[in-house]
Amino acid sequence: MPEMDVAARAREIVAGLSLDEKVRLVSGQDMWHLQPVARAGIPAVRMADGPHGLRKEVDIAVDEPGLSPSVPATCLPPAATIACSWDVELAEAVGRAVGTEARVQGVSVVLGPGLNLKRHPCCGRNFEYFSEDPLLSGRMAAALVRGIQSAGVGACLKHFAVNNQETHRMTVDTIVDERTLRELYLTGFEIAVRYSAPWAVMCAYNRVNGVYCSDNRHLLTDILREEWGFDGLVMSDWGATNDRVAAIAAGLDLEMPSSAGAYDIAIRDAVANGSLAETLLDAAAGRVVELALRALPALQGGEVSFDPADHHELARRAAAGSTVLLTNDGILPLEPTGRTAVIGSFAESPRYQGAGSSRVTPTHLDTPLGALRERIEASASLIYVRGYDAQTGDADDALIESAVCAAAAADVALLFVGLPGICESEGFDREHLRLPAGHERLIEAVCAENPRTVVVLSNGAPVEMAWAHLPAAILEGYLGGQAGGLAIVDVLFGDEDPGGRLAETFPVRQTDVPADANFPGTPRQVEYREGLYVGYRYFQTAPAPVRFHFGHGLSYTTFEYGQPRLSADWIADGDVVEVRVPVTNTGGRSGSTVVQVYVRDVASTMHRPALELGGFAKVRLAPGETIEACVTLDRRAFAFYDVGSAGWQIERGEFEILIGASVADIRGRATLRVESSFAATPAARPRAYVADDIAFEAMLGHPAPRPEPTRPFSRTSTVDDLGATPLGRLIRPRLLASARRRAAGMDDPLTRALVERAVLEMPLRNLVTMSGGKFSWSTVDALIDALNGRYGSSLRRLLSR
DSSP states (O other): OOHHHHHHHHHHHHHTSOHHHHHHHTBOSSSSBOOOBGGGTBOOOBEEEOSSSOBOBOSSSOOSTTSSOBOEEOOOOOHHHHGGGTOHHHHHHHHHHHHHHHHHTTOOEEEOOBOOOOSOTTOTTGGGSOOSSHHHHHHHHHHHHHHHHTTTOEEEEEEETTOOOSTTTTTOEEEOOHHHIIIIIIHHHHHHHHHHOOSEEEEOSSEETTEEGGGOHIIIIIIIIIITOOOSEEEEOTTOOSOHHHHHHHTOOBBSSOOTTTTHHHHHHHHHHTSSOHHHHHHHHHHHHHHHHHHHHHHHSOOOOOOHHHHHHHHHHHHHHHOEEEEESSOOSOOSOSEEEEESGGGTSOOOSOOSTTOOEESOOOOHHHHHHHHHTTTSEEEEEOOSOTTTOOOOHHHHHHHHHHHHTOSEEEEEEEOOGGGSBTTBOOSOSSOOHHHHHHHHHHHHHOSOEEEEEEOSSOOOOTTTTSSSEEEEOOOOOTTHHHHHHHHHTTSSOOOOOOSSOEESSGGGSTTGGGSSOOSSEEEOTTTTOOTHHHHTTTTOOEEEOTTOOBOSSOEEEOOOEESOSEEETTOOEEEEEEEEEOSSSOEEEEEEEEEEETTOSSOOOSOEEEEEEEEEEOTTOEEEEEEEEOGGGTOEEETTTTEEEOOSEEEEEEEESSSSOEEEEEEEEEEOOOOOOOOOOOSSSSOOHHHHHHHHTSOOOOOOOSOSOOTTOBTGGGGGSHHHHHHHHHHHHHHHHHTTTOSSHHHHHHHHHHHHTOBTTHHHHTTTTSSOHHHHHHHHHHHTTOHHHHHHHHHTO
């Protein structure tokens, strides 16, 4: 059905519904389904988590997302890994695989990709996000969405917006100035919306400048719909709806999951008294119906199938193409001869994906140890020792001693280390950037015994590497998905060139990160005082030393970049310019490199980072081959967001075009003049890259709002807040005990910890909206009255039930 026909048919269906039917439509049917409209032939459309693999939960009676087992699906490398490929074609292929498997499973909407910016490497969910750069994030996300939707199922961008930490994510108020909001935290979403037309966008839990995302008309309507032209459905994250009436007015179409009718009376009353225009409810209900109509062709179409072996091979190719060779003294690629010591439990029990709602049940799992045995045991000897506990990362003296002995007897030691799942997960942030102490001791001991040691990292985000000078090579595998074991071995032995380039900066120390002083903030508020200076934008402007630069990655071959040529010496505001760069493979192996094009405003009157990514192209070359890479720079590559004119503006003047193999490895330069009529009001440069109180208020344009007080208690108070009163201290452990009972069947401590943290940080309103009708508003409001010492009011509420 053509798009116009879908929209018209949706309006026609909604026009024939009663008020009660429309109210029911704007909330889910259950945990994963939309409400059906049986008399219009609209089924209960199903959604499922993604996007690096389908997580369709088995239909059993578990009322909390992430606790139910899921059907097997191909576990592809997550966003943090695939972003390092800088390969939009590969990302689109990954999306097609996920979309195809979703369609086979009867899933109509995949909840992903996530493309929140990596403000701080300690964010526990960074494995699920792409980059510290919004352009790279947006382009990779757009490719993934196009791939998913090519299979006839929808993709849902998440989490909109400024959800850059897990700590208190359900209630924290993110204070960010408008320019930083636009240039960094919204740009990736904008690119994905404009260039992939996702079926849906998911709003985040948190507040932005005092307003919950679910209630934020500035985000959901003014920007998303009116500025960017988004015409799809906006849904809540699971339990993120703060005020359903305000949310409909703001532009939130669908509350997920079902709140068992908790908000129905409030919506009906608001329509009846005129505080909510029924046309807004009609628009929300219409977009729910429209999404279901979009899904119908795939649901009613012929049977779709796929070959799991093909998707597994894609997972292998994606992991190898995203693996980053950080250092190499020439030891890599290896030869399959001699004696090899394989050290580290991750070789046998790999860390191949993140934890939380995106965790996939793989169709197959290759381990590095199994792949190594298959690759070399016919021509070489191999010994394996655990080295540490895979769950905790702990290594005692006996484990380290056995590792040292194995390394001493080997020609090469392959040391597999990284972050156990308990160290990084959805639901909580990392406490530090270091590896587990046992892993660091192991690295030092093994490298001291055998200098021919290769460290292979498995982690979802950067780690500190004070030990980086010790190994002969460091291979960053991130989280490689179900075929990551094979991919790592492919790269170690040169069957594949390490195709990855870092999509984020690896700092020397956590305290070097400009956001560190304000991460994760207080339980009620986090201030983005670093403004625009996130990741390489800070480290290149300050400048400040880093361990590994944004865009860095070595190859087994070498590349020569020729002189860049521009399609014009000057352009007018609004024109595009093509940058052409000849690249030659001067080595003896086939390989790939990423031509990274950065833009610098030579004499800006506005404070701007020293350079910003304007475009990129991944090229693959045979030995001796030359390819001309072409990168198009559009208007936004030169623009900044001007708060005064509420728009993107360009200052007249010269811009330097820098061609790099990384942000710090610049191989060529060209100069372009841009003509513009815009006259900027000169802006004072920040006194420091992390603003003080006065400078931060100047950035905001108004006094920084005070954090919401924890007292008096309200529906947005958290379960953890209950510990502040004697009554709350009686209730809080009972709620925790209930959560622990629900998680008792989970066989890993990580899931239990995730559930417990989720309950503690949950707002009290979710006792109603996420309980499936077990709690009512009168019960929760009576509890709140009692917590605030209004016992008479509390009793009256209970008696009126």
